[in-house]
Amino acid sequence: MDGPTLVARYTEMVRMRRFEEACLEGVPTREIHGELHTGIGQEAVAAGLIGTLRDDDALVSTHRSHLHALAKGVPARPMLAEIYERATGLCGGHGGHMHLFDLERRFSTTGIVGATLPVALGHAWAAQMEGRDSVAVGVTGDGGANTGGFHESLNMAGAWNLPLVVLIENNEWAISVPFTESTSTATLAERAAAYGAWGKRVDGLDVEAVAEAFAEAVAHARAGNGPAVLEATCYRFRGHFEGDLDLYRPAGEKDRRRQEHDPLPLTRARILERGAATEAQLDAAEAAVTAGIAADLAAVRADPMPDPATARDHVFAKGPSA
């Protein structure tokens, strides 16, 4: 398979885990306010996107978006600064961790469940109008897949043959409501048929399987064959947000998943099994990305807070609003 090597993807997964851990540090210290949602446990899905998407492809992500941003090439430093609510952040501290935007890389997020697909649809439409072979990826979860916008966007993309790729991270839980109790079909991928779309379900703990299926989905849309739906099964390791007591999931089940189904050690074991790298090489790669994120966090913590005088700026194009 083309694209990054397994070692490169693994290294990126470790970087993603470290990034989320760096975010976790800001919660007890009250440097980060509001709800923080991390993608710990779901790194293999995000790392599977690397190498397939280009800067001219759009990616619209959710309240749990940090890993997708890294996969899209959004630089960690200004993103971490935004999450830490600093003036140096992607949005100057006006956005916060659920509202990350990088126009140059066509990356954006929304904190509203299910609201990603309609925006991605607009990007897909622009590509079609301009005769570009770009695609637009809309990320949603198993919860968001049950919103009306999912149906509307996929139907429109199917009717208009738009290059919309819907990536569903099915982590089995919409906060406290399990997938099995909220969804009418055994899988979400099978809904693709209703929209004349390409559809597939993939093991979201297997970064290579995700990468292959995602490349296939994007190729389908890029070639002008209309929308694609890729469902990646995974598991949220932490609560819905930091501070979520997460009592709705059996503790034994959580522990088992974290121990037996962590994509990081699974991927590392596969690399060693294949002899694609040595323990020492992997240790060195892990240490390098770990140090990189630590340096980013230290730098961010030294960054200034936004000037209170700017709190009323940017409501409209011209000057303060009030």
Add this chain to the structure above:
Amino acid sequence: MTTTTGVPARAGTDVRNINVSQCVAESLRLEMERDDRVVVFGEDVGLQGGVFGSTRGLQKAFGRDRVRDTPISEMAFTGAAVGLAMEGYRPVVEIMFVDFIGVCLEQVYNAAAKIRYMTGGRVGMPMVIKTAGGCIGSAAQHSQCLWGTFAHLPGLQVVAPSSPYDSKGLMAAAVRSDDPVVFIEHKGLLLQKAGTFTHGAQVPKESYTVPLGQASVVRPGSDLTLVTISATVGESLHAAEELAGEGVDVEVIDLRSVVPLDLDTVCASVARTGRLLVVDEDYLGFGLSGEVVTGVIERLGTRALSQVARHGTPDVPVPAALSLEQAVVPRRASIAQAVRDMGRAS
């Protein structure tokens, strides 16, 4: 490019007798010619040219890419406008009736309205949500104005024209604005011919804008300041004519937009007349009328006002029977009565 002076044009021999929806369509056509980033889409806007004809001829002129009929999927296509804006387009999205925005309010107030702010000014949202409101006997779910609702949400400009001239000029300004505009046409005005208007009846063929946030004194007067917007401007002018015969000289101000709100023009008038009446076809409670009154008091102080009153649609859903609608919606007779009541109370 010309801007209006706010002097009402009277119907005369030089009036092009087109209706308001044609003024809107003409404005969109000129803007689309001027800027190829402008695209128009929504239900029935293409082939049919809009249920009121306010996009008639556009698809023929610009093709199906730039003027497109959508499925009945407001969430999807209004959200698509947000994506298109991020791609550098200037979308004009038609939501057939303002009452239907409930299904895509998420896209309007959480995305379009907030993205400039949330990005610290890095990402603009130049889009127009073009829709029709107002009471025309269509009952509770098809008669609302809702400009007060949108005005309450930060990041949205809210426009509601009262005349043919303003409909064309304000739409042009809305399309050119770098910020989102909720543009609320009035269903009762859209099919009215320019010749029937007592103000803003002359519509130049060429392109012009009416700046957002600039109220217009449509009738000068010295006894009382009557502030209103949209179709009740015309109704208020009729009421003012009637009252003139009774010796009351009413100044009528058309706000034109709720956001930005031109309190300067209102205050200048109230400072002269000392009496303020706000007439609003939208729900009275927690809305435009309260905002105008409070804004004037904050600026001029309570002593500048000898009298303040509000006349709006009470906080009830709009009833179906015309006899019931007429009992709650401000129209010329009830507006004139509201002014007389103030006179009696003074």
